[in-house]
Amino acid sequence: MKSYIHTNSMSMLEDGSRFFTGINEVIYKNIEASFFLKDIISNSFGPEGMNKMILSEYEKIMITNNTVDILKNINVNHPISKLMLFFSLNQELDLGDSGGFVVIFGTELLKSSYCLLKDGFHISDIINNFIKAGKLTLKFLETLAIFRLADITNIKVVASLLSLTMNQTNQGLESYLAPQIAYACIKTLLHNKKNFSNSDIRVVKILGGSYEQIKTITGSVILRDTEGTIKKTKKANIVIFSGVFDLTSPETKSSILFKTAEDIMSCQSSENFFIEQIVKDLINCGINVIIANGFSDISLYFIEKYNIMALKIQSRFDLRRIARTCGAMVLGKIRKPNLEEMGKCDFVSVRSFGSQKVTIFQQETLQSKIFTIVARASSTHLLDFIEKTVFRSASVFKTIVRDNRFLAGAGASEIEMLRRLKSFSYEKTSGVQQFIIQKFAEAFESIPRTLIENSGQDPFKILSFLYNEHSKGNEYEGVDIQKSTTINTRRNGIWDSFACKYWAIKHSIEASTTILTVDQIIMAKKSLPDY
Known part of the structure; x- marks a missing residue:
């Protein structure tokens, strides 16, 4: 039965909301939005990549070609660009490399899907075959990992x-x-x-x-001089306090009435006695280095009197760092420490680097926790x-x-995976599946092409050399950024980490297929700021 009821999605949404649907309004626009990140990253990719000058929101100027620094300091509003940004930053955060690969290869996959959609292929066929081609790629990648450390x-x-x-x-x-x-x-x-x-x-x-x-340095370095005249201590026994090294103030306010000068002197002498007693207790424990958030003048007097090194550190991160280096515990109250709460360090000294004086906590053992x-x-x-x-x-x-596995670098592994995927599509598949897998394989060409373009060479010439060498079975031939030719990466020691490349390909496929599955975008009305 034909329905005459006209449904309008906008009628259900609040005024000011926006609703987009369909291939032209959503999928094509999403793919075009992802090109923005690639345009920024691509010419900074590789050893010959160009620098970017970035002015941060705090008006700090940064000149870099590092993918993480560039992506972290650009404000992206489009949700699809944010999604690609998320995958790239996670790659760099977890593995330390190939964040730019995720953006370039992922965007190239979206570009291939754009062409397939224009040719009339259904979106579900593209996604399913991209996922299948991704699994094949990761299998081929296992066979290309020929070097182990x-x-x-x-x-x-x-x-x-x-x-x-x-x-x-x-x-x-x-x-x-x-x-x-x-x-x-x-x-x-x-x-x-x-x-x-x-x-x-x-x-x-x-x-x-x-x-x-x-x-x-085997140990920790603090950008600060010690408080007293003691600058070197061997076989140091260390105690760390999070507060100021002084008598603790009472929780309630109290007033003391002094009638004579002798009352003032006796009160001061009693305070001095208690502070000196604390210092003596620390000496009896073997302590010769005291680290605290601050020191009173009278406490520094007694610390200097008994030849103890005093170091003032106000950063809790530095306190934790020294505690981890020396095996000490940070104490909240000024008291006599136990053996488990004391730290040990082979050598504590003050040293000058130019005009900057630093305090070094150095362990002679090579198996130190912190370097x-x-x-x-x-x-x-x-x-x-x-x-x-x-x-x-x-x-x-x-x-x-x-x-500890490694792949051939300089674009060699990408060209080899392209060749193997195309061979597989010709031999084992046909029809729609064959065409989509071939388009997926062609996306790998973007990596060596970007390396060639950033080095100022002719991409058509070098890529033809690469295809010719790999067709002959020379799977280690990659891009030579210094000369207009190819280079044997195995002979010259040019490698890519297998784990970095494996997860970069996986993240790229996941990002691109996730973007392709989005067929509607609903944007809520922006909330007004509270004044």
Whole structure:
């Protein structure tokens, strides 16, 4: 029976709401919105990528080609762009690499689906075959992982692998920074092989000097001088207080009436006696380093009198860092600590880096819980770049610990997967499925093409060389960014982490198929601000 009832979705929504439906209004617009992120990221992708100058909402200028920094500092309003942004940032946060791959490859899949929709293919056929092609890709990826890192404790090999993931913005920096990061990560791993945490690798930034003066300290570094004249202590027994080292104030207000000068002197002498008694109790426990949120003048007098090192730290993060380094507990009250609450450190000293004095808590044992990389540079921009590179490389090392397999880099694995997917579609499929899988495979060409374009070379020429070499069985041939030719990645040690590439492909497929499943967008009325 024919229905004459006209349904209007807008009649059910509040005034000011917006409703979009259909392929032209929703799916095509969503695909076009995802191109925005790719246009920003693509020319910063790879070792020859260009920098972006970003002015943050706090009017801080940032010059970088790092995917995370770019994506974090752009305000995106479109929900589809936010979705792609979410997958990319999660990739970088979890694995430390291939966030740009997620945006470029995911957008290229959407571009392929756009062409398929224009040719009349149904959206459900595209999604189902994309998912099937994704599963085939991950199977092929397993067979391409031909290199395994046999010895994770080899500093030279690990440093060379970490340097491949570093941005080449500052030429020569990776040769100094990568060995320092590799050393810190490996020594931290030896202490805790099952649960390596990249948060155990700390960075202290000191302005001045050059990145050739970067050092790795076994322990923690605090950007502060000690309070007294004691600057060095060996075999330190440490107590940490979260409050001010002084007599605790009473909870209720009270007034004291002094009648004579002797009453004032006796009151002051009694306070001095109690503070001196606290210091003596700490000495009897073997304490020779006191760390607190602050010190009163009289407490510093007695601490200096009994040759105890005093360090004032007001940051609770630094207190926790030192407590973890020395194995101490942070005490809330000024009292005599137990043996379990005391910390031990082999050497505590004050040292100067240029004009900056720092206090170093150094452990002589190589199996320290925390390592600190002292970054030196002539500008704050370069210091920030070094800090982000350290954290990113530590995340990549964590990924290598979980999965030590590697793929051919420089676009070689992408071209090989493209070739294998197309061969599979010709041999095992036909009709609609064959055409969609071929379109899916062609999206892999975007990665080597972007590398070639960013290096200033002819993409048609280099891609033809790559296809020719891979058709001959040379599956390790990748893009040579220095010359207008191909390069054997296996012979030259150019690798991509298998885990990073595996999850990047998975996230790209999930992002693109999720976007394609959206056929309606309902935007609620914007709420007015409360005044």
